[in-house]
Amino acid sequence: MSATAPDLSTVPGELGWNLAMVLRGYQARFESAIGDAPGGVRGFQILSAVVHYDLPNQQALGAHLAIDRTVLTYVLDGLADAGLIERIPAPRDRRARKVVATGEGRAQLARLEELVAAAEAALLAGFPADDGAALRALLARLAQAVHTADPGADPCEAIAPC
Structure with missing residues (x-):
């Protein structure tokens, strides 16, 4: 008599283990891919957000990425020193700064x-x-729902280093 393996995908708690395993695999591949890029993972995320979203100022950038403002400032300084971003006066509030990518930043x-x-x-x-595309779409919806429920949550608290 042969036993069949149980379907663990429905066991409470397995979702967390599955997400953690996927995240670890993703993080290792992601860090390897970006190598020693300025700012590491956070630098990539910031540069990507600056290029792909029209965020009005530095504060909005930090909120979008759920990055503490002190960490954000530190990473922005490194990206600016590398010539990848500039801080300019925000069009709607000259007291605030908008972060924009330089030509080199866009190329990087x-x-x-x-x-x-x-x-x-x-x-x-x-x-x-098709399954990969479906997984991406479902994860995007789930991530947005989690972010909406807790917009100040720092995703790096779930993993280290980020």
């Missing part, structure tokens, strides 16, 4: 995005393309 992001895309493809290589 394009290079890094190719490497990250390859790392993500490697992580999802075991799935048919």
Whole structure:
């Protein structure tokens, strides 16, 4: 008589273990892909947000990425020193600063995005393309729901280092 393996996908608590395993695998591939890019993971996230979103100022950037303002300032300083971003007066409030990518910052992001895309493809290589796309869409919806429920939550509290 052969026993069948139980379907653990429905066991309470397994979702957390599954998410943790996926996150660890993703984080390792992501960090390897970006290498020694200025600011590391946070630098990539900031540069990506600056290029892909029209955030009105530095405070909005920090809120969007759920990054503490002291950490944000530190990473922004490094990105500015590397010539990847500039802080300019915000159009709607000259007292605030808007973060914009330089030409070199945009070029750096394009290079890094190719490497990250390859790392993500490697992580999802075991799935048919439609399943990978469905997983991405579901995770995006779940992440947005979690962020909406707790907009100040720092995703780096769940993992280290971030």
